[in-house]
Amino acid sequence: MPDKTATQLITRHDIRHFAVAIGAMSPVHHDVAAARERGFRDLLAPAFFFTTLGLSLGRVMPAVQLREDGIPRDDELDGRVVAGETTVEWLGDIIAGDEVQVRQRFTGSLTKIGRNGPLTIFEYTRTYTVADCPVVVERIARIGR
């Protein structure tokens, strides 16, 4: 399975939207002056902000390109899909104005019999970089039943 990549310029608007969605109300995510006072160049993204890029991989697909369950038609997993184990390592920060690149690498799959029947687990590593420096490495599993 080929790697998938996407690049996104992170705006203050993006950071504020995500911060409000998770109730992260620290001023460093909302107030540029407060962020600068804390030594950041601009608004600091909440720690898990990277997921906004990783979940969509930069694709903004219209409804016609989605399955009935809302997942893209070209997704590799069939059936009911849920999130599996996730491991995240933070190596740096994401700041408003950064151009973040994510590269998703498929690392393997396995099929097994779970409590409710067969399930397939797909595993990936996503590396997020800013100016070629890794800021986050995420290892995720997605489970299809």
Place this chain on the structure above:
Amino acid sequence: MTGNVTGGAPDETGAQPTIAAAQVQPHEVDLFMFSAASWLTHRIHFDRDYARREGFRDLVVHGPMQGAYLADLLSGAAERVGGRLTRLSFRHHQPAYCAEQLSLLAVLKSAVEEEEGWAVEAEVSIRNAAEVIVTSGRATLRVPDQARVKALLHPDEAAP
């Protein structure tokens, strides 16, 4: 706390020392905002009828949203003492549902002195209102010195 491996001792009630705790209760609008902010179009998070057709009893709280709650809790605790969150791993044991009160908890597992500061290992969990663990995992926080490891466990006291 002295030596290379410290902390993790249960208190007099048998509980592990708490690093951080919080409660969240994500409603429909919160789930919508998370789906929108991440362009996550999976219908189990915003279409109740569809979620039930898939066998869930209500709208499902996104796995990454739970990760974001934990990461925000932990990074806030670390920053309070001049440290930072460096690692988080978690897995889901069962769905967390819309409007359920979810209790987030991070407890100290160990604190180890390293070349540059201290590595604090925490066990993290999210429990639903029935006290059932829906998500659990581990986290690592980097903290500059031993005094700040202690401050991490006493959030009401000013960090050194």
